[in-house]
Amino acid sequence: xxxxxxxxxxxPCHPRCNALSVCLAMAILSGPAAALAGQGPSSGPAPSQxxxxxxxxxxxxxxxxLHIAGFGDVDYSQTKQPEGPRGFSLGQFVLHMTSExxxxxxxxxxxxxxxxxxxxxxxxxxxxxxxxIERMILRFDESDRLKISFGRYHTPINWWNxxxxxxxxxxxxxxxxxxxxxxxxxxxVHFVGALVEGAAPAGGWNVNYQAGxxxxxxxxxxxxxxxxxxxxxxATLLNFFSKPDRFxxxxxxxxxxxxxxxxxxxxxxxxxxxxxxxxxxxxxxxxIAEVAAVRHQQVDTALVTWSHAYYIQAAYRLPQFDRxxxxxxxFEHIGVNPMDPVFTTVxxxxxxxxxxxxxxxSQFVALKGEFRTxxxxxxxxxxxGGFFQVCFxx
Amino acid sequence: MMGxxxxxxxxxxxxxxxxxxLLLARAGGPARAQxxxxxxxxxxxxxxxxxxxxxxxxxxLLGDREFWSSGVRVTLLIRAPVARERDVVVKGxxxxxxxxxxxxxxxxxxxxxxPTGPKIVYSNEMAIDQVMRTPGAITFIEATNVxxxxxxxxxxxxxxxxxxxxxx
Numbered sequence: 001x002x003x004x005x006x007x008x009x010x011x012p013c014h015p016r017c018n019a020l021s022v023c024l025a026m027a028i029l030s031g032p033a034a035a036l037a038g039q040g041p042s043s044g045p046a047p048s049q050x051x052x053x054x055x056x057x058x059x060x061x062x063x064x065x066l067h068i069a070g071f072g073d074v075d076y077s078q079t080k081q082p083e084g085p086r087g088f089s090l091g092q093f094v095l096h097m098t099s100e101x102x103x104x105x106x107x108x109x110x111x112x113x114x115x116x117x118x119x120x121x122x123x124x125x126x127x128x129x130x131x132x133i134e135r136m137i138l139r140f141d142e143s144d145r146l147k148i149s150f151g152r153y154h155t156p157i158n159w160w161n162x163x164x165x166x167x168x169x170x171x172x173x174x175x176x177x178x179x180x181x182x183x184x185x186x187x188x189v190h191f192v193g194a195l196v197e198g199a200a201p202a203g204g205w206n207v208n209y210q211a212g213x214x215x216x217x218x219x220x221x222x223x224x225x226x227x228x229x230x231x232x233x234x235a236t237l238l239n240f241f242s243k244p245d246r247f248x249x250x251x252x253x254x255x256x257x258x259x260x261x262x263x264x265x266x267x268x269x270x271x272x273x274x275x276x277x278x279x280x281x282x283x284x285x286x287x288i289a290e291v292a293a294v295r296h297q298q299v300d301t302a303l304v305t306w307s308h309a310y311y312i313q314a315a316y317r318l319p320q321f322d323r324x325x326x327x328x329x330x331f332e333h334i335g336v337n338p339m340d341p342v343f344t345t346v347x348x349x350x351x352x353x354x355x356x357x358x359x360x361x362s363q364f365v366a367l368k369g370e371f372r373t374x375x376x377x378x379x380x381x382x383x384x385g386g387f388f389q390v391c392f393x394x
Numbered sequence: 395m396m397g398x399x400x401x402x403x404x405x406x407x408x409x410x411x412x413x414x415x416l417l418l419a420r421a422g423g424p425a426r427a428q429x430x431x432x433x434x435x436x437x438x439x440x441x442x443x444x445x446x447x448x449x450x451x452x453x454x455l456l457g458d459r460e461f462w463s464s465g466v467r468v469t470l471l472i473r474a475p476v477a478r479e480r481d482v483v484v485k486g487x488x489x490x491x492x493x494x495x496x497x498x499x500x501x502x503x504x505x506x507x508x509p510t511g512p513k514i515v516y517s518n519e520m521a522i523d524q525v526m527r528t529p530g531a532i533t534f535i536e537a538t539n540v541x542x543x544x545x546x547x548x549x550x551x552x553x554x555x556x557x558x559x560x561x562x
Binding site: 065067069096098099100103104106108135137139141143144162163164165167170199201204206243245248249282283323360363393 | 447449450452453458459460461465467489491493494496497500501503504505506509510
Protein backbone atom coordinates (compact mmCIF):
# COMPACT_ATOMS: atom_id res chain seq x y z
CA UNK A 1 0.00 0.00 0.00
CA UNK A 2 1.97 2.97 -1.20
CA UNK A 3 1.06 6.21 0.46
CA UNK A 4 2.46 8.26 -2.36
CA UNK A 5 0.47 6.48 -5.02
CA UNK A 6 -0.63 9.21 -7.41
CA UNK A 7 -4.37 9.35 -7.22
CA UNK A 8 -7.04 11.87 -7.83
CA UNK A 9 -6.97 14.52 -5.17
CA UNK A 10 -9.15 16.84 -3.24
CA UNK A 11 -8.99 20.37 -4.50
CA PRO A 12 -9.19 23.28 -2.14
CA CYS A 13 -10.17 26.36 -4.12
CA HIS A 14 -11.67 29.73 -3.67
CA PRO A 15 -15.40 29.70 -3.06
CA ARG A 16 -16.08 32.60 -5.38
CA CYS A 17 -15.32 30.28 -8.28
CA ASN A 18 -18.39 29.12 -10.06
CA ALA A 19 -19.04 25.79 -8.34
CA LEU A 20 -20.18 23.96 -11.44
CA SER A 21 -17.27 25.04 -13.57
CA VAL A 22 -14.93 24.04 -10.79
CA CYS A 23 -16.55 20.61 -10.66
CA LEU A 24 -16.23 20.10 -14.38
CA ALA A 25 -12.70 21.36 -14.48
CA MET A 26 -11.82 19.08 -11.62
CA ALA A 27 -13.32 16.08 -13.31
CA ILE A 28 -11.31 16.71 -16.46
CA LEU A 29 -8.04 17.87 -15.04
CA SER A 30 -7.64 16.22 -11.68
CA GLY A 31 -6.18 12.94 -12.89
CA PRO A 32 -3.08 14.14 -14.71
CA ALA A 33 -2.57 17.04 -12.35
CA ALA A 34 -2.60 14.78 -9.35
CA ALA A 35 -0.32 12.31 -11.06
CA LEU A 36 2.20 15.04 -11.68
CA ALA A 37 1.87 16.28 -8.14
CA GLY A 38 2.52 12.83 -6.81
CA GLN A 39 5.82 12.61 -8.71
CA GLY A 40 7.34 15.58 -7.00
CA PRO A 41 9.70 15.60 -4.05
CA SER A 42 8.30 14.19 -0.84
CA SER A 43 8.60 17.40 1.14
CA GLY A 44 4.94 18.32 0.65
CA PRO A 45 1.77 16.40 1.34
CA ALA A 46 1.14 13.34 -0.80
CA PRO A 47 -2.15 13.55 -2.68
CA SER A 48 -3.51 10.51 -0.87
CA GLN A 49 -2.86 12.22 2.45
CA UNK A 50 -4.79 15.27 1.40
CA UNK A 51 -7.89 13.32 0.52
CA UNK A 52 -8.93 12.42 4.01
CA UNK A 53 -6.88 14.76 6.08
CA UNK A 54 -7.86 18.19 4.88
CA UNK A 55 -5.12 20.72 4.51
CA UNK A 56 -1.64 20.36 5.96
CA UNK A 57 -1.13 22.01 9.31
CA UNK A 58 0.31 25.46 9.14
CA UNK A 59 -1.80 26.66 6.24
CA UNK A 60 -3.52 29.88 7.20
CA UNK A 61 -7.21 29.44 8.01
CA UNK A 62 -9.03 31.78 5.68
CA UNK A 63 -12.84 31.71 5.64
CA UNK A 64 -14.72 30.60 3.70
CA UNK A 65 -12.90 27.48 2.61
CA LEU A 66 -14.10 25.06 -0.01
CA HIS A 67 -13.10 21.44 -0.49
CA ILE A 68 -14.49 19.21 -3.20
CA ALA A 69 -14.38 15.45 -3.33
CA GLY A 70 -16.47 12.84 -5.04
CA PHE A 71 -17.49 9.28 -5.71
CA GLY A 72 -18.19 7.35 -8.86
CA ASP A 73 -18.92 3.83 -10.01
CA VAL A 74 -19.35 1.74 -13.13
CA ASP A 75 -21.55 -1.33 -12.98
CA TYR A 76 -22.27 -4.48 -14.93
CA SER A 77 -25.28 -6.72 -14.40
CA GLN A 78 -26.80 -9.79 -15.97
CA THR A 79 -30.06 -11.20 -14.64
CA LYS A 80 -32.22 -14.15 -15.58
CA GLN A 81 -35.43 -12.10 -15.84
CA PRO A 82 -34.98 -8.48 -16.95
CA GLU A 83 -35.09 -6.22 -13.90
CA GLY A 84 -33.07 -3.05 -13.64
CA PRO A 85 -30.17 -2.08 -15.89
CA ARG A 86 -28.60 -4.78 -18.06
CA GLY A 87 -25.02 -4.93 -19.23
CA PHE A 88 -22.77 -2.02 -18.38
CA SER A 89 -24.21 1.05 -16.73
CA LEU A 90 -22.79 4.20 -15.30
CA GLY A 91 -23.51 4.54 -11.63
CA GLN A 92 -23.89 7.88 -9.97
CA PHE A 93 -21.26 10.55 -10.36
CA VAL A 94 -21.33 12.32 -7.03
CA LEU A 95 -19.62 15.52 -5.95
CA HIS A 96 -19.63 16.79 -2.43
CA MET A 97 -18.50 20.14 -1.23
CA THR A 98 -17.64 21.21 2.29
CA SER A 99 -16.92 24.76 3.26
CA GLU A 100 -16.19 26.30 6.62
CA UNK A 101 -17.80 29.73 6.69
CA UNK A 102 -16.53 30.50 10.19
CA UNK A 103 -15.16 28.42 13.08
CA UNK A 104 -18.67 27.26 13.93
CA UNK A 105 -20.62 27.50 10.69
CA UNK A 106 -20.19 25.01 7.85
CA UNK A 107 -21.85 24.39 4.54
CA UNK A 108 -22.17 20.97 2.97
CA UNK A 109 -23.47 20.17 -0.51
CA UNK A 110 -23.85 16.95 -2.43
CA UNK A 111 -24.64 16.80 -6.16
CA UNK A 112 -25.36 13.67 -8.12
CA UNK A 113 -25.51 12.98 -11.84
CA UNK A 114 -27.42 9.85 -12.75
CA UNK A 115 -27.75 8.28 -16.21
CA UNK A 116 -31.34 8.27 -17.48
CA UNK A 117 -32.84 5.28 -19.23
CA UNK A 118 -35.21 7.60 -21.14
CA UNK A 119 -32.42 9.82 -22.49
CA UNK A 120 -33.30 11.45 -25.81
CA UNK A 121 -36.98 10.55 -25.69
CA UNK A 122 -39.96 12.84 -25.17
CA UNK A 123 -40.46 16.46 -26.16
CA UNK A 124 -38.18 18.16 -25.47
CA UNK A 125 -35.79 15.21 -25.45
CA UNK A 126 -34.78 14.08 -21.98
CA UNK A 127 -31.20 14.81 -21.00
CA UNK A 128 -28.69 12.00 -20.75
CA UNK A 129 -28.09 12.55 -17.08
CA UNK A 130 -30.28 13.69 -14.25
CA UNK A 131 -28.69 16.29 -11.97
CA UNK A 132 -29.93 16.38 -8.40
CA ILE A 133 -29.07 18.28 -5.24
CA GLU A 134 -28.96 15.36 -2.85
CA ARG A 135 -27.95 17.28 0.23
CA MET A 136 -27.55 20.96 0.95
CA ILE A 137 -26.95 21.74 4.60
CA LEU A 138 -25.93 24.83 6.51
CA ARG A 139 -24.94 23.95 10.07
CA PHE A 140 -24.10 25.88 13.21
CA ASP A 141 -22.06 23.98 15.79
CA GLU A 142 -22.58 25.34 19.28
CA SER A 143 -20.88 22.37 20.93
CA ASP A 144 -20.79 18.59 20.75
CA ARG A 145 -24.16 18.61 22.49
CA LEU A 146 -25.91 21.06 20.22
CA LYS A 147 -25.70 21.51 16.46
CA ILE A 148 -28.43 23.16 14.45
CA SER A 149 -28.78 22.89 10.71
CA PHE A 150 -31.12 23.68 7.85
CA GLY A 151 -31.43 22.22 4.38
CA ARG A 152 -32.00 18.97 2.53
CA TYR A 153 -30.84 15.78 4.21
CA HIS A 154 -30.84 12.06 3.87
CA THR A 155 -33.54 11.24 6.39
CA PRO A 156 -31.78 10.06 9.56
CA ILE A 157 -34.24 7.30 10.40
CA ASN A 158 -32.22 4.60 8.70
CA TRP A 159 -28.60 3.86 9.52
CA TRP A 160 -27.52 2.98 5.97
CA ASN A 161 -29.10 6.12 4.56
CA UNK A 162 -26.86 8.36 6.64
CA UNK A 163 -23.77 6.17 6.89
CA UNK A 164 -23.02 5.78 3.20
CA UNK A 165 -25.22 8.31 1.38
CA UNK A 166 -24.22 8.20 -2.30
CA UNK A 167 -20.71 6.91 -1.66
CA UNK A 168 -20.77 3.45 -3.22
CA UNK A 169 -17.10 3.09 -2.36
CA UNK A 170 -17.88 3.49 1.32
CA UNK A 171 -20.33 0.62 1.47
CA UNK A 172 -19.26 -3.00 1.36
CA UNK A 173 -21.89 -4.17 -1.13
CA UNK A 174 -22.73 -3.00 -4.64
CA UNK A 175 -26.21 -1.76 -3.83
CA UNK A 176 -28.10 -0.42 -0.87
CA UNK A 177 -30.68 -2.60 0.84
CA UNK A 178 -33.92 -2.38 -1.10
CA UNK A 179 -35.80 -0.89 1.85
CA UNK A 180 -33.73 2.30 1.47
CA UNK A 181 -32.98 2.18 -2.26
CA UNK A 182 -32.56 5.56 -3.96
CA UNK A 183 -35.83 6.37 -5.65
CA UNK A 184 -37.51 3.83 -3.41
CA UNK A 185 -40.77 4.54 -1.63
CA UNK A 186 -40.74 2.35 1.43
CA UNK A 187 -38.85 4.86 3.58
CA UNK A 188 -38.50 8.58 2.91
CA VAL A 189 -34.92 8.88 1.67
CA HIS A 190 -34.81 12.69 1.78
CA PHE A 191 -36.00 15.27 4.26
CA VAL A 192 -36.16 19.06 3.82
CA GLY A 193 -36.22 21.19 6.94
CA ALA A 194 -34.26 21.75 10.12
CA LEU A 195 -32.32 19.36 12.30
CA VAL A 196 -31.08 19.65 15.86
CA GLU A 197 -28.47 17.12 16.85
CA GLY A 198 -25.79 16.40 19.39
CA ALA A 199 -24.05 13.88 21.56
CA ALA A 200 -23.40 13.44 25.25
CA PRO A 201 -20.91 11.06 26.91
CA ALA A 202 -23.63 9.70 29.25
CA GLY A 203 -21.22 7.66 31.34
CA GLY A 204 -19.52 6.06 28.38
CA TRP A 205 -22.71 5.25 26.47
CA ASN A 206 -22.14 8.19 24.08
CA VAL A 207 -25.76 8.90 23.38
CA ASN A 208 -26.43 10.80 20.16
CA TYR A 209 -29.72 12.41 19.22
CA GLN A 210 -31.24 14.00 16.13
CA ALA A 211 -34.57 15.79 16.08
CA GLY A 212 -35.96 17.06 12.81
CA UNK A 213 -38.84 19.21 11.66
CA UNK A 214 -39.64 19.77 8.01
CA UNK A 215 -41.45 18.83 4.85
CA UNK A 216 -42.32 15.20 4.56
CA UNK A 217 -42.93 13.21 1.43
CA UNK A 218 -44.23 14.98 -1.63
CA UNK A 219 -47.15 13.92 -3.80
CA UNK A 220 -44.75 11.50 -5.43
CA UNK A 221 -43.89 9.75 -2.20
CA UNK A 222 -40.34 8.88 -3.23
CA UNK A 223 -39.50 12.58 -3.28
CA UNK A 224 -39.12 15.11 -0.51
CA UNK A 225 -41.06 18.34 -0.59
CA UNK A 226 -38.20 20.36 -2.04
CA UNK A 227 -40.37 23.19 -3.31
CA UNK A 228 -42.64 23.19 -0.27
CA UNK A 229 -44.82 20.76 1.60
CA UNK A 230 -47.96 19.58 -0.14
CA UNK A 231 -50.08 19.80 2.99
CA UNK A 232 -50.23 21.75 6.24
CA UNK A 233 -48.66 19.05 8.35
CA UNK A 234 -44.89 19.08 8.81
CA ALA A 235 -42.96 15.88 9.30
CA THR A 236 -41.12 15.32 12.56
CA LEU A 237 -38.45 12.78 13.34
CA LEU A 238 -36.48 11.65 16.32
CA ASN A 239 -33.40 9.47 16.19
CA PHE A 240 -31.35 8.15 19.12
CA PHE A 241 -28.32 5.97 19.02
CA SER A 242 -25.51 4.90 21.30
CA LYS A 243 -21.87 4.08 20.66
CA PRO A 244 -20.72 2.65 24.00
CA ASP A 245 -17.06 2.96 24.93
CA ARG A 246 -17.08 -0.46 26.49
CA PHE A 247 -17.90 -2.18 23.20
CA UNK A 248 -15.91 -0.08 20.75
CA UNK A 249 -17.34 -0.64 17.27
CA UNK A 250 -20.92 -1.19 18.42
CA UNK A 251 -23.74 1.18 17.54
CA UNK A 252 -27.41 0.66 18.21
CA UNK A 253 -30.41 2.91 18.15
CA UNK A 254 -33.94 3.63 17.08
CA UNK A 255 -35.99 6.24 15.22
CA UNK A 256 -39.52 7.59 14.96
CA UNK A 257 -40.99 9.50 12.06
CA UNK A 258 -44.39 11.19 11.84
CA UNK A 259 -45.90 12.75 8.74
CA UNK A 260 -49.09 13.27 6.79
CA UNK A 261 -49.05 12.16 3.17
CA UNK A 262 -51.35 13.71 0.62
CA UNK A 263 -51.71 11.60 -2.51
CA UNK A 264 -52.41 13.15 -5.93
CA UNK A 265 -56.08 12.10 -5.55
CA UNK A 266 -56.12 14.33 -2.38
CA UNK A 267 -56.58 11.47 0.05
CA UNK A 268 -54.65 12.08 3.28
CA UNK A 269 -52.79 9.43 5.26
CA UNK A 270 -51.10 9.67 8.62
CA UNK A 271 -47.71 8.00 8.44
CA UNK A 272 -45.80 6.60 11.42
CA UNK A 273 -42.45 4.91 11.01
CA UNK A 274 -40.56 3.04 13.70
CA UNK A 275 -37.06 1.83 12.92
CA UNK A 276 -34.09 0.30 14.72
CA UNK A 277 -30.54 -0.72 13.96
CA UNK A 278 -27.62 -2.63 15.44
CA UNK A 279 -24.23 -2.30 13.81
CA UNK A 280 -20.82 -3.75 14.61
CA UNK A 281 -18.61 -1.49 12.56
CA UNK A 282 -15.32 -3.31 12.75
CA UNK A 283 -14.54 -5.31 9.67
CA UNK A 284 -13.64 -8.58 11.37
CA UNK A 285 -16.52 -9.09 11.36
CA UNK A 286 -18.83 -6.34 10.11
CA UNK A 287 -22.46 -6.85 11.08
CA ILE A 288 -25.38 -4.62 10.14
CA ALA A 289 -29.02 -5.26 10.95
CA GLU A 290 -31.91 -2.88 10.45
CA VAL A 291 -35.66 -3.14 10.73
CA ALA A 292 -38.43 -0.65 9.96
CA ALA A 293 -42.18 -0.73 10.24
CA VAL A 294 -44.44 1.75 8.43
CA ARG A 295 -47.98 2.44 9.57
CA HIS A 296 -50.48 4.22 7.36
CA GLN A 297 -53.92 5.34 8.40
CA GLN A 298 -56.25 7.07 6.04
CA VAL A 299 -57.44 10.25 7.71
CA ASP A 300 -61.02 10.08 9.00
CA THR A 301 -61.22 6.36 8.40
CA ALA A 302 -60.34 3.30 10.44
CA LEU A 303 -58.20 1.79 7.68
CA VAL A 304 -54.82 1.04 9.23
CA THR A 305 -52.06 -0.90 7.52
CA TRP A 306 -48.61 -1.93 8.63
CA SER A 307 -45.75 -2.81 6.31
CA HIS A 308 -42.32 -3.88 7.41
CA ALA A 309 -38.83 -4.47 6.09
CA TYR A 310 -35.54 -5.69 7.44
CA TYR A 311 -32.11 -6.80 6.36
CA ILE A 312 -29.08 -8.36 7.96
CA GLN A 313 -25.62 -8.16 6.49
CA ALA A 314 -22.39 -9.83 7.54
CA ALA A 315 -18.91 -9.30 6.14
CA TYR A 316 -15.42 -10.27 7.13
CA ARG A 317 -12.17 -8.73 5.98
CA LEU A 318 -9.80 -11.60 5.43
CA PRO A 319 -6.53 -11.16 7.33
CA GLN A 320 -4.59 -12.76 4.48
CA PHE A 321 -3.60 -11.13 1.18
CA ASP A 322 -2.85 -7.72 2.76
CA ARG A 323 -6.45 -7.49 4.06
CA UNK A 324 -7.68 -6.58 0.58
CA UNK A 325 -10.51 -9.11 0.27
CA UNK A 326 -13.83 -8.90 2.05
CA UNK A 327 -16.54 -11.50 1.43
CA UNK A 328 -20.08 -10.66 2.49
CA UNK A 329 -23.64 -11.88 2.62
CA UNK A 330 -26.96 -10.04 3.01
CA PHE A 331 -30.47 -11.26 3.50
CA GLU A 332 -33.37 -8.86 3.11
CA HIS A 333 -37.13 -8.83 3.15
CA ILE A 334 -39.86 -6.30 2.48
CA GLY A 335 -43.41 -7.15 3.41
CA VAL A 336 -45.82 -4.63 1.94
CA ASN A 337 -49.41 -4.78 3.10
CA PRO A 338 -51.47 -5.29 -0.08
CA MET A 339 -54.29 -3.24 1.48
CA ASP A 340 -52.06 -0.17 1.83
CA PRO A 341 -53.22 2.48 -0.72
CA VAL A 342 -50.00 4.48 -0.27
CA PHE A 343 -47.73 1.55 -1.14
CA THR A 344 -49.59 0.25 -4.18
CA THR A 345 -46.47 0.71 -6.34
CA VAL A 346 -43.95 -0.47 -3.75
CA UNK A 347 -42.64 -3.91 -4.73
CA UNK A 348 -42.71 -6.73 -2.26
CA UNK A 349 -39.53 -8.68 -1.60
CA UNK A 350 -40.33 -12.09 -0.25
CA UNK A 351 -36.66 -12.90 0.18
CA UNK A 352 -33.45 -11.58 -1.26
CA UNK A 353 -29.96 -12.97 -0.78
CA UNK A 354 -26.70 -11.37 -1.84
CA UNK A 355 -23.39 -13.17 -1.76
CA UNK A 356 -20.34 -11.25 -2.85
CA UNK A 357 -16.77 -10.22 -2.38
CA UNK A 358 -15.07 -6.84 -2.32
CA UNK A 359 -11.48 -6.33 -3.37
CA UNK A 360 -9.74 -3.09 -2.49
CA UNK A 361 -7.55 -2.63 -5.53
CA SER A 362 -5.98 0.52 -4.11
CA GLN A 363 -6.63 2.88 -1.26
CA PHE A 364 -9.45 4.61 -3.09
CA VAL A 365 -10.64 2.04 -5.63
CA ALA A 366 -12.64 -1.12 -4.96
CA LEU A 367 -13.97 -3.92 -7.14
CA LYS A 368 -17.03 -5.87 -6.09
CA GLY A 369 -18.63 -8.98 -7.50
CA GLU A 370 -22.00 -10.32 -6.39
CA PHE A 371 -24.47 -13.09 -6.97
CA ARG A 372 -28.03 -12.22 -6.05
CA THR A 373 -31.16 -14.27 -5.92
CA UNK A 374 -34.59 -12.99 -4.99
CA UNK A 375 -38.28 -13.67 -5.19
CA UNK A 376 -40.86 -10.87 -5.18
CA UNK A 377 -43.71 -13.08 -4.00
CA UNK A 378 -43.99 -16.73 -3.13
CA UNK A 379 -46.20 -17.22 -6.19
CA UNK A 380 -43.65 -15.67 -8.55
CA UNK A 381 -40.61 -17.36 -10.07
CA UNK A 382 -37.22 -16.76 -8.47
CA UNK A 383 -34.89 -14.36 -10.24
CA UNK A 384 -31.12 -14.30 -9.99
CA GLY A 385 -28.18 -12.56 -11.52
CA GLY A 386 -24.54 -11.63 -11.41
CA PHE A 387 -23.33 -8.10 -10.71
CA PHE A 388 -20.00 -6.35 -10.86
CA GLN A 389 -18.94 -2.88 -9.81
CA VAL A 390 -15.81 -0.78 -9.86
CA CYS A 391 -16.18 2.16 -7.47
CA PHE A 392 -13.88 4.87 -6.31
CA UNK A 393 -13.53 8.11 -4.42
CA UNK A 394 -11.48 11.07 -5.55
CA MET B 395 35.17 -34.75 -4.43
CA MET B 396 36.30 -31.64 -2.55
CA GLY B 397 40.09 -31.35 -2.07
CA UNK B 398 41.56 -30.73 1.42
CA UNK B 399 42.53 -27.13 0.63
CA UNK B 400 39.06 -26.28 -0.60
CA UNK B 401 37.52 -28.12 2.39
CA UNK B 402 39.61 -26.03 4.83
CA UNK B 403 38.60 -22.84 3.04
CA UNK B 404 34.91 -23.74 3.24
CA UNK B 405 35.21 -24.56 6.95
CA UNK B 406 36.95 -21.22 7.58
CA UNK B 407 34.25 -19.36 5.72
CA UNK B 408 31.55 -21.16 7.66
CA UNK B 409 33.24 -20.39 11.00
CA UNK B 410 33.72 -16.76 9.99
CA UNK B 411 30.09 -16.51 8.86
CA UNK B 412 28.81 -18.01 12.10
CA UNK B 413 30.96 -15.60 14.08
CA UNK B 414 29.66 -12.64 12.13
CA UNK B 415 26.10 -13.79 12.72
CA LEU B 416 26.76 -14.06 16.45
CA LEU B 417 28.26 -10.59 16.56
CA LEU B 418 25.31 -9.14 14.62
CA ALA B 419 22.84 -10.91 16.86
CA ARG B 420 24.56 -9.51 19.96
CA ALA B 421 24.64 -6.05 18.49
CA GLY B 422 20.95 -6.24 17.55
CA GLY B 423 19.82 -7.94 20.73
CA PRO B 424 19.81 -5.06 23.19
CA ALA B 425 18.31 -2.70 20.58
CA ARG B 426 15.39 -5.05 19.98
CA ALA B 427 14.87 -5.59 23.66
CA GLN B 428 14.72 -1.84 24.32
CA UNK B 429 11.09 -0.74 24.60
CA UNK B 430 9.90 1.95 22.22
CA UNK B 431 9.26 5.24 24.03
CA UNK B 432 5.74 6.18 25.08
CA UNK B 433 3.86 8.68 22.98
CA UNK B 434 2.85 11.86 24.80
CA UNK B 435 -0.48 13.55 24.13
CA UNK B 436 0.32 17.25 23.88
CA UNK B 437 -2.25 20.04 23.72
CA UNK B 438 -2.24 23.80 23.34
CA UNK B 439 -1.54 25.37 26.75
CA UNK B 440 -5.02 26.93 26.88
CA UNK B 441 -6.90 23.65 26.51
CA UNK B 442 -8.84 23.35 29.80
CA UNK B 443 -8.20 19.64 30.22
CA UNK B 444 -5.48 17.83 32.16
CA UNK B 445 -6.65 14.27 31.88
CA UNK B 446 -8.52 12.19 29.31
CA UNK B 447 -9.68 8.64 29.58
CA UNK B 448 -8.42 6.30 26.90
CA UNK B 449 -11.95 6.15 25.45
CA UNK B 450 -12.18 9.96 25.38
CA UNK B 451 -8.86 10.12 23.57
CA UNK B 452 -10.20 7.68 20.98
CA UNK B 453 -13.32 9.80 20.52
CA UNK B 454 -11.13 12.84 19.89
CA LEU B 455 -9.03 10.90 17.38
CA LEU B 456 -12.10 9.63 15.54
CA GLY B 457 -13.76 13.04 15.47
CA ASP B 458 -16.63 12.03 17.75
CA ARG B 459 -15.58 14.73 20.19
CA GLU B 460 -15.10 18.02 18.36
CA PHE B 461 -15.04 20.57 21.16
CA TRP B 462 -13.18 21.10 24.41
CA SER B 463 -15.22 22.05 27.43
CA SER B 464 -14.32 25.71 26.89
CA GLY B 465 -16.12 25.61 23.55
CA VAL B 466 -12.95 25.75 21.47
CA ARG B 467 -12.96 23.36 18.54
CA VAL B 468 -10.47 20.48 18.68
CA THR B 469 -7.78 20.73 16.01
CA LEU B 470 -6.28 17.31 15.47
CA LEU B 471 -2.65 17.29 14.34
CA ILE B 472 -1.41 13.87 13.29
CA ARG B 473 1.89 12.78 11.82
CA ALA B 474 1.92 11.65 8.23
CA PRO B 475 1.78 7.91 7.53
CA VAL B 476 4.83 5.79 8.33
CA ALA B 477 5.70 7.86 11.42
CA ARG B 478 5.66 5.76 14.56
CA GLU B 479 3.48 8.28 16.43
CA ARG B 480 0.79 7.81 13.78
CA ASP B 481 0.98 4.05 13.99
CA VAL B 482 0.59 4.22 17.75
CA VAL B 483 -2.58 6.31 17.62
CA VAL B 484 -4.15 4.61 14.59
CA LYS B 485 -3.43 1.02 15.55
CA GLY B 486 -3.03 1.28 19.30
CA UNK B 487 -5.73 3.79 20.19
CA UNK B 488 -8.23 3.60 17.32
CA UNK B 489 -7.76 -0.15 16.76
CA UNK B 490 -7.75 0.41 13.01
CA UNK B 491 -5.51 -0.20 10.06
CA UNK B 492 -4.25 2.78 8.12
CA UNK B 493 -6.81 2.05 5.38
CA UNK B 494 -9.66 1.87 7.88
CA UNK B 495 -8.57 5.12 9.50
CA UNK B 496 -8.57 6.87 6.12
CA UNK B 497 -11.97 5.48 5.20
CA UNK B 498 -13.32 6.49 8.59
CA UNK B 499 -12.35 10.11 8.04
CA UNK B 500 -13.49 10.22 4.41
CA UNK B 501 -16.85 8.91 5.57
CA UNK B 502 -16.94 11.31 8.51
CA UNK B 503 -16.54 14.33 6.25
CA UNK B 504 -18.91 12.85 3.66
CA UNK B 505 -21.57 12.37 6.33
CA UNK B 506 -21.18 16.04 7.20
CA UNK B 507 -20.33 15.16 10.77
CA UNK B 508 -17.24 17.32 10.65
CA PRO B 509 -16.03 19.93 8.17
CA THR B 510 -12.44 18.67 7.88
CA GLY B 511 -10.28 15.75 8.82
CA PRO B 512 -7.11 15.82 10.91
CA LYS B 513 -4.33 18.11 9.83
CA ILE B 514 -1.06 16.53 8.81
CA VAL B 515 2.27 17.35 10.42
CA TYR B 516 5.49 16.07 8.90
CA SER B 517 7.84 16.10 11.86
CA ASN B 518 7.83 16.31 15.63
CA GLU B 519 9.17 19.85 15.37
CA MET B 520 6.26 20.84 13.15
CA ALA B 521 3.82 19.13 15.52
CA ILE B 522 5.24 21.00 18.50
CA ASP B 523 5.28 24.32 16.66
CA GLN B 524 1.68 23.94 15.49
CA VAL B 525 0.28 22.71 18.77
CA MET B 526 1.73 25.70 20.59
CA ARG B 527 0.32 28.13 18.02
CA THR B 528 -3.15 26.67 17.35
CA PRO B 529 -5.86 27.11 19.99
CA GLY B 530 -7.55 23.81 20.74
CA ALA B 531 -4.84 21.77 19.06
CA ILE B 532 -3.84 18.29 20.15
CA THR B 533 -0.96 16.23 18.83
CA PHE B 534 1.13 13.16 19.56
CA ILE B 535 4.89 13.08 19.92
CA GLU B 536 7.38 10.65 21.41
CA ALA B 537 7.78 11.38 25.10
CA THR B 538 11.52 11.87 24.67
CA ASN B 539 10.76 14.97 22.58
CA VAL B 540 8.68 16.66 25.27
CA UNK B 541 10.28 19.88 26.45
CA UNK B 542 9.57 22.41 29.15
CA UNK B 543 6.49 24.52 28.57
CA UNK B 544 4.53 21.85 26.73
CA UNK B 545 1.20 20.74 28.16
CA UNK B 546 1.09 16.95 28.29
CA UNK B 547 -2.23 15.28 29.08
CA UNK B 548 -2.58 12.38 31.45
CA UNK B 549 -4.34 9.38 29.95
CA UNK B 550 -6.40 7.50 32.51
CA UNK B 551 -4.47 9.47 35.14
CA UNK B 552 -1.05 8.37 33.93
CA UNK B 553 1.73 10.33 32.31
CA UNK B 554 4.16 8.88 29.75
CA UNK B 555 6.72 6.65 31.41
CA UNK B 556 4.42 5.45 34.17
CA UNK B 557 3.55 1.79 34.32
CA UNK B 558 0.23 1.11 32.64
CA UNK B 559 0.39 4.07 30.28
CA UNK B 560 -1.45 2.90 27.19
CA UNK B 561 -0.38 5.24 24.39
CA UNK B 562 2.71 3.36 23.26
